[in-house]
Amino acid sequence: MPTYVYQEILPDGSDGEAFEYIQRMADEPLKTHPKTGNPVRKVFHSPNVSSKYTEGSTKNKLSDENVEKNGFTRYEKDKVTGRYHKTAGKDKRAPDVVDANKLKEIQKNGLI
Known part of the structure; x- marks a missing residue:
């Protein structure tokens, strides 16, 4: 209501x-x-319509260019091999391909 x-x-x-x-x-x-x-x-007043978390703004914030600009690295899982491939990020310490166990180790060490 x-x-x-x-x-x-x-x-x-x-x-x-x-x-x-x-x-x-x-x-x-x-x-x-x-x-x-x-x-x-x-x-009477204008309705409170949030535009902060719209689908478009979220998509823009998570774009490859924005991820790289803010110093993050993104990995996406390959459904066939179960390995993670880097899709965004310029950190040379972050490998291009990582298996799931290696990714957990990297996260534990604070690299990503």
């Missing part, structure tokens, strides 16, 4: 408490504050 923001209107006409209220979209808007009984008005 959506959360709506309401602003309490005090008896002197000034703004009182702003509060959130969860209600169905089909419900009538509140006319009075649930606790004080004072009149309220619905506050």
